[in-house]
Amino acid sequence: MSLSSVSRLWNQFFFAEQSPLPIALFRIIYGILVILTLALLRPDWLNWYGVHAWLSLPTALKLEPGHRLNLFSIIPQSDAWIEALFWVALASAVLLTLGLFTRINSVLVFICLTSIQQRNLYITHGGDTFLRLAGFFLIFAPAGAALSLDRVIRIRRGKEPRTIQPRSPWAQRMIQLQLSFMYLVAFMVKVKGAPWLQGTALFYVYHLDEFRRFPIPARFFHPIVLKLGSWSALALEFSLGVLIWVKELRYYLLALGLLFHLWLEYSLNIPLFQWDILSAYVLFIDADDLSRLWNALRTFCFRLLRVHNELERQRVFGTRPE
């Protein structure tokens, strides 16, 4: 392989223009997840981030020294200001979801999320970290180029054609790479430990009472099932980290990954973690397939509505549809 062909492949991968539909859909799901994250934090907002929080700001800064993007260390230390920060974060997440002033709000959401995590790093999970990192790349992505109020406004003003214009996907690629690295690192960390290789890891996971959500059927505790489960998780994480880039395998792996995360969502109580990770799956779906999926969904909804209307007419007038 020559240097020029490597350069051509690089440019093709990061910069060959494509539909911004996947990144726009990701923006919406991402925004909803940030809103839900904030909603779950709301009842304990001041307990975690207030002046008299579980972890004081001086201790947080002592434990994580150096320059950090943390609005909590800039704003005046009063609960009123800390409350205001919550509403700024929420408002920017709502506007980002709607796609209004998308770029500005993606910056605001990133700064707020980073500040929240830096203020208390000891209550965050991997999904929070993924949201923060994806949020950084979302700033540079054409996230408002489709499915956004910004686009509606631009079309009305005659500044943009009605057909969605292709854009450079480099920022989307960075989020995709982030996701695949995450799976690969998870795989590499797990294979260092004997329980995953011996196939006993899930036994311990399922017996952590504080993590349990819904009851797990007894057959899942059979040693052979536990071994198969542990090894399958390893194989899947490796595949989602590496083989996801093979186009022919991608959709099969995404489907398996979806089932894997839904099972974890059922069995383990780690709020929003699975959805944070699954949100980036849309970035691996081809824009044409997304459009087809959207059209199929719309047709299904219209049919459902028509059947509902017919049944309603029957109920009111007592006549059968012709």
Place this chain on the structure above:
Amino acid sequence: MDQMGLKQKLFKERYRKFADNLQRDELDDLLPDAARYIARLNSRPGNPVKTVILTEKFSFIVPRLGGNYVPEPWDSHILLGYGVRPEDLK
């Protein structure tokens, strides 16, 4: 956590994470802050908290033949004993 309902678990999971981190040796600096918070939470006018003792309770998960699980007895050790000062309660 295991005694909470589904909705409560959803909102309080971060407490589990924080409690996990309180037990890590390299994060000992978290303990006095947590002790002060607990002191403020439980102090009443005329009846201030004077001492907070943070205890870690644990039970090992031991796989047995045939995949059976019998809970091991619980053990505990003290993470921190903290003498509360009047300024901690402000």
